[in-house]
Every structure is written in C-alpha cells, then in structure tokens.
Amino acid sequence: MKYIAMNRFKIILGKEEEFEQVWRTRETYLDEVKGFKEFHLLKGESNEEYTLYSSHSVWDSKDDFISWTKSESFKKAHRGAGKNKPLYIGRPMFEGFDVIL
Amino acid sequence: MKYIAMNRFKIILGKEEEFEQVWRTRETYLDEVKGFKEFHLLKGESNEEYTLYSSHSVWDSKDDFISWTKSESFKKAHRGAGKNKPLYIGRPMFEGFDVIL
Numbered sequence: 001m002k003y004i005a006m007n008r009f010k011i012i013l014g015k016e017e018e019f020e021q022v023w024r025t026r027e028t029y030l031d032e033v034k035g036f037k038e039f040h041l042l043k044g045e046s047n048e049e050y051t052l053y054s055s056h057s058v059w060d061s062k063d064d065f066i067s068w069t070k071s072e073s074f075k076k077a078h079r080g081a082g083k084n085k086p087l088y089i090g091r092p093m094f095e096g097f098d099v100i101l
Numbered sequence: 102m103k104y105i106a107m108n109r110f111k112i113i114l115g116k117e118e119e120f121e122q123v124w125r126t127r128e129t130y131l132d133e134v135k136g137f138k139e140f141h142l143l144k145g146e147s148n149e150e151y152t153l154y155s156s157h158s159v160w161d162s163k164d165d166f167i168s169w170t171k172s173e174s175f176k177k178a179h180r181g182a183g184k185n186k187p188l189y190i191g192r193p194m195f196e197g198f199d200v201i202l
Contacts, residue, residue, distance in 0.1 A: 004143060004157070023202055042105060042198035054198060056105070097143035097155060101124055 002037075002099040003062040010050035010089040016043075019053065019087045029073040030057070035064025050089050062098065103138075103200040104163040111151035111190040117144075120154065120188045130174040131158070136165025151190050163199065 011019045023041045030036045037058040044052035059065040068074055112120045124142045131137045138159040145153035160166040169175050 020201065040200050041202035043201045044196055044198045052196070056198075056200075095145055095153070097145045097157075099141050099157075100121065100144045101140075101142035 001061060003059040003065050004097045004099060005055075005057045005059065005065050006095045006097070007055045008093045008095065009053045009055075009087075011053055011087055012050060012089060013046065013048075015087045016051050016053075019084070022084055022087075023055075026077075028077050030068075030077070033064075033068050033071070033073055035060035036068070062096065065096065102162060104160040104166050105198045105200060106156075106158045106160065106166050107196045107198070108156045109194040109196065110154045110156075110188075112154055112188055113151060113190060114147065114149075116188045117152050117154075120185070123185055123188075124156075127178070129178050131169075131178070134165075134169050134172070134174055136161035137169065163197065166197065 009019070020041070020043075028039060030039055037060065039058075040056045042054045042056050044054065046052075057065075059068075110120070121142070121144075129140060131140055138161065140159075141157045143155045143157050145155065147153070158166075160169075
C-alpha cells in the first residue's frame with residue numbers, strides 16, 4: 001500500500017523565500033532509495049503568525065519510508081537541518097498516511 | 102502551478118470502517134471536471150480520541166479547484182454529506198497547497 005509522508009513547517013512571515021531556497025538547493029539523496037517515488041514541497045495558506053508549508057513524499061510502502069529514516073542517506077540529507085530553526089515557529093510536525101483509496 | 106486540496110477528518114474510534122465505506126461507495130463526479138488530476142483517501146495515525154483521515158485531490162491549478170467548488174458537480178458530490186456527521190469529531194478541516202517544488 002502506498003504511503004505519503006508529510007512534514008509540516010510554520011514559517012515566520014517574511015522568511016518564506018529563504019525557506020524555499022533551502023529546499024531548492026538541498027541534496028536529498030532520495031533518488032536511489034528503495035521504494036521512493038516522488039518528492040514535492042507544498043506551500044499552504046498564511047495567517048497573522050506564519051505561512052504553512054509541508055514536505056510531501058510518496059513511497060511504495062510505510063516500511064520503505066521507515067527503512068529510509070534509519071539509513072545513512074537520511075542522515076546525510078538531514079545533516080545541518082538544525083541550522084534552519086530561526087525560519088520556523090515550533091518544530092516541524094510529522095504526519096504519515098496510508099493511501100487506502 | 103499544481104494544487105493539492107486536502108480535507109482532514111477526525112474519525113471517532115471504531116467508526117473507521119463505516120467512514121471508509123462512505124468513500125468507497127461515493128460518486129464524486131470528478132472525472133469530467135476541468136483540471137482534475139487524481140483523488141485519494143489517506144489514513145493517518147490514531148490517538149486515544151480519533152483516527153485522522155484526509156482526502157487528497159490533485160489539480161492543475163488552484164483556480165480549477167475553486168471553479169469546481171462553485172460547480173453543479175460539487176453540489177451533487179456533497180449532497181447528503183451532512184448525514185455522516187456522527188462519524189467525526191468537529192468539522193472537516195480544509196487545507197490547500199500550491200505544489201512549488
């Protein structure tokens with residue numbers, strides 16, 4: 001069963017361009033990962049506090065996704081991610097979904 | 102720019118099968134709608150209160166999605182949706198996203 005992994009980010013107003021640039025120039029090392037299908041960055045609505053963004057990756061199965069999170073590729077892709085903290089409010093919030101229909 | 106429309110539902114524990122059945126048997130009238138690409142129903146995690154689900158439809162653009170919400174097809178697809186209320190906690194919560202990368 002396909003699986004969609006999303007990570008939600010509340011980006012401080014005015015920091016949107018900088019946040020997008022991080023993703024545009026990021027090396028994800030995903031292309032050779034087993035079960036990985038596609039990756040997108042999504043931009044949601046803004047309110048008075050923040051603009052919502054979400055990463056959106058599609059996998060052949062939840063197991064493939066979990067294996068990736070324990071892999072060396074995952075570590076490499078997230079190295080230095082902590083230094084982007086000033087761009088967002090709170091922590092990124094993960095949500096995973098089975099594609100059932 | 103592609104657009105993803107998601108509607109989040111908090112389903113009362115034990116009502117999951119009934120909720121999925123509603124979607125399985127639903128006529129969405131989407132296939133002939135301009136700009137519509139694909140539809141999926143996603144199942145997220147459960148906590149002590151509910152199981153998270155989300156509808157997930159992909160569109161050629163936000164404008165195509167907005168036009169659909171004002172159309173006769175939309176009215177037809179949502180006729181009677183109110184009667185499923187006992188299955189969920191609170192209201193469905195809409196989130197729309199531009200696919201920027």
